[in-house]
Amino acid sequence: MHIHFLDPYRPRVSPIHQLDPRVKLSLTLVFILTAALSPIGAWPVYILLFSLALSIVLLSALGVGYVLKRASLAFPFVLAALPVIFTIPGAALVSLPVGAWRLTATAPGVERFVSVALKSWLSVQMAIVLAASTPFPDLLLAMRALRIPRLLVALFALMWRYLFVLADEALRLIRARAARSGQSDLPGMRSGGSVAWRGRVAGGMAGNLFLRAFERSDRIYMAMVSRGYDGEIRSLPLPAIGQSSWLTLAGGLAILGLILGLGLIF
Amino acid sequence: MLLSPVAMHIPDGFLSTLVSLVLWAATAIVVGYALKRVSKDLGERQVPLMGVLAAAIFAGQMLNFSVAGGTSGHLMGAALATILLGPWAAILVLTTVVGVQALIFQDGGLLAMGANIFNMAIVGVAVSYTVYRSVQKLSGGRKWGVFTGGFAAAWLSIFIAALGVALQLAASGVSPANIAIPAMGGIHALIGIGEGLITLGALAFLYATRRDLLHIGEPAPARGGLVWAAGLLIALLLAVASPLASVFPDGLEWVAGEQGFLEAAKSPLYQVIPDYVFPGISNTTLATIIAGIVGALIVFGVALTVAYLRRNRQTTG
Amino acid sequence: MHHSIEIEHLSFAYPDGHPALRDVTLRIAPCEKAALVGPNGAGKSTLMLHLNGILSGKGVIRVSGMELNPQNLGRVRSQVGLVFQSPDDQLFSPTVFDDVAFGPLYQGCPPDEVRARVDEALAAVHMSEYARRVSHHLSVGEKKRIAIATVLSMKPELLVLDEPTAGLDPRARRSLIRLLDELPLTMLVSTHDMLLVRELFPRTIIMDEGSIVADGPTAELMSNTALLEAHGLEMP
Ligand SMILES: Nc1ncnc2c1ncn2[C@@H]1O[C@H](COP(=O)(O)OP(=O)(O)OP(=O)(O)O)[C@@H](O)[C@H]1O
Ligand SMILES: [Mg+2]
DSSP: OOOOTTOOOOOOOSHHHHSOHHHHHHHHHHHHHHHHHSOTTOHHHHHHHHHHHHHHHHHHTSOHHHHHHHHHHTGGGGGGGTTHHHHSOSSEEEEEEETTEEEEEEHHHHHHHHHHHHHHHHHHHHHHHHHHHSOHHHHHHHHHHTTOOHHHHHHHHHHHHHHHHHHHHHHHHHHHHHHHOOOOOSTTOOTTOOHHHHHHHHHHHHHHHHHHHHHHHHHHHHHHHTTTOOSOOOOOOOOOOOHHHHHHHHHHHHHHHHHHHHHHHO | OTTSGGGGSOOTTSSOHHHHHHHHHHHHHHHHHHHHHHHHHSOTTHHHHHHHHHHHHHHHTTOOEEEETTEEEOOOOHHHHHHHHOHHHHHHHHHHHHHHHHHHHOOSOSTTHHHHHIIIIIIHHHHHHHHHHHHHHHHTTOHHHHHHHHHHHHHHHHHHHHHHHHHHHHHTTSSOHHHHHHHHHHHHHHHHHHHHHHHHHHHHHHHHHOGGGGTTTOOOOTTHHHHHHHHHHHHHHHHHHHHHHHHSTHHHHHHHHHOOHHHHHHHHHHHHSTTOOOTTOOOHHHHHHHHHHHHHHHHHHHHHHHHHHHHHHHHHO | OOOSEEEEEEEEEOTTSOEEEEEEEEEEOTTOEEEEEOSTTSSHHHHHHHHTTSSOOEEEEEETTEEOOGGGHHHHHHHEEEEOSOHHHHOOSSBHHHHHHHHHHHHTOOHHHHHHHHHHHHHHTTOGGGTTSBGGGSOHHHHHHHHHHHHHTTOOSEEEEESTTTTOOHHHHHHHHHHHHHOOSEEEEEOSOHHHHHHHOSEEEEEETTEEEEEEEHHHHHTOHHHHHHTTOOOO
């Protein structure tokens, strides 16, 4: 049993894949910042950001369908913003009778809701391209370059390494539970037990998982110690950033800066 | 979907830049301090332990169970991590979990990551610690203290963290306080029961097999008092601020309205170029949209040309 | 001329009071390849953890003439390449390169030397093209080879392997045996694989209940059916 679906990385030959991970991470963050900074209802800015995002998706050879499908998975959260359609005062668009109440959608409300949804959708696309075009070890390197503390980067590395191992263990536990969750034909026997009981079963499995994690971390510690680990986190120096990467970074920042500037004017 | 803990991971685009950056700053300070504490107080054995436990929390989130009406109980893990590792290491473990979820699965945004770490790793852990430690003290380290404390810590950590999310959304102007707070609070009061039950089950299992891992009756960790006080303060603040905010939403609306510096910067610029129009087009809205489309076409053209050139090179080369 | 390993009167009990080693005395000469066999729970893994100072019982251990004590723990650990049974515990870094580089990095090698050692160790296990690969996507056989490379990069004098062929399919097992055969190092290998013992190791040490119960030429011990049976072993 081997969990592959957890790794979002999709190897392709593309300029986006070849980009230095440090440049990629920085530009992704600046893109998301640009989207966040653009005002509500700045439609031209959104169009520009969207065309930029779409261009990057095209260049990445990941497949527009793949990225858009994944991006829609992050969408349910927009429900949280739904009420603003009706609560922000302004010119009424439509009015729906809901029981004794009338819900009135206002123009500024709709504008705000659509803006938030768009910004979110654009940002998540870039995050998906980053994850799908960059092997996680390269992201770790980029995190180090962005001055994330070493210990934290080491924890990210360990968590990612054992994500797969422990997810395998969790799956085995889930299968074992499923294999024993029969249904009785006897009248009056309700299968599945009470919520509290089901919770405790799941909890017992979680406890089991944690116990195994404890024991495994002991063995990992021994393997680390036997190779000289002394509590300090060490790593090889980061490779130099090539000139073309610097240029890409400068170009990307210039484009995003321009778009942000447009947001100011319009 | 909204009833899963996904509702706790805020994506990008929802929080205003100001709220995001303020929470990033707060998170950086607390996590930085936790890193210092952990390096100082805990042995080198803790590093692999924290990494593997972070993976275990993630894997534990796969062990959902059905609660009612199509919703399922999940694990956030703040309470369990706090009980097993103490508050400082738990903050780092949850930070790692939230970070990996955002980077790999886009579960929560990148600019919003500061807020998500703040809610789950800092608020979640501090509240868990305060509750668990207090119940432990009351019970004098007896068995019921472990279980009641664990359940209560798990439930309250989810509930208070959810109130935090709701307040942040309200302060960003994307969800009115008088709707977001009761909705998030209500839903997570239920989800918290699932978290409590899983935590309880896990504690019962560990209590039976490896009681030493639960550190029952051990003295408080270094600066534990600080976390205890912070947890109490956060819990009280959010529990008091939320009802207030939902009754008097104007304060938050004001924050939400004032925060966008671009929005603020926008208006004077409008006055500098009051009649900015395309030649021959007198409608400003139309002009801006046309400008946007022209820009988009330029960017698109470049991307398509590059893609086309690359394909040609691949087929010929 | 000193021995690669000298163990004198080593005894050890786990914190729960369970005695796992009782008065073990053992010498292994440089470039000797010895197998350590015995039933489950005999104390093989426990003994191996002592060679690296991860566990420390009562008694004296010398590695390449150096007595094992807290002062020279680091040097002893670079001399003894300890490979654990589960490669998932041995390979704790995201990529193969990072894992093989871990030992040299902690030995304090400069960056170029680290890279050179990684190349050399991966070449020695015939896995040169795997450097950029991610550990969790490898097969068990590949993981075992990389696990051996992670200690070869430290340039040890002595290789200590815990159940290297467990869980391998016949082909992976065969290629691992060939690899162990060609590595010019002193080796102490614990195993339940008696065919492997007969094929590769001139010397066999039998452990049971924490003590060494027999130690001699493999061919001789293998023909002593009574001895093998008494300690839960089977003739291949
Ligand atoms: N961490 C531990 N705590 C307590 N007892 C232990 C521990 N590890 C091992 N033991 C006990 O020590 C004894 C020797 O165990 P060891 O793992 O060394 O055996 P082994 O010869 O390697 O067995 P196997 O062939 O199953 O790997 C066993 O009885 C075992 O139960
Ligand atoms: Mg063993």
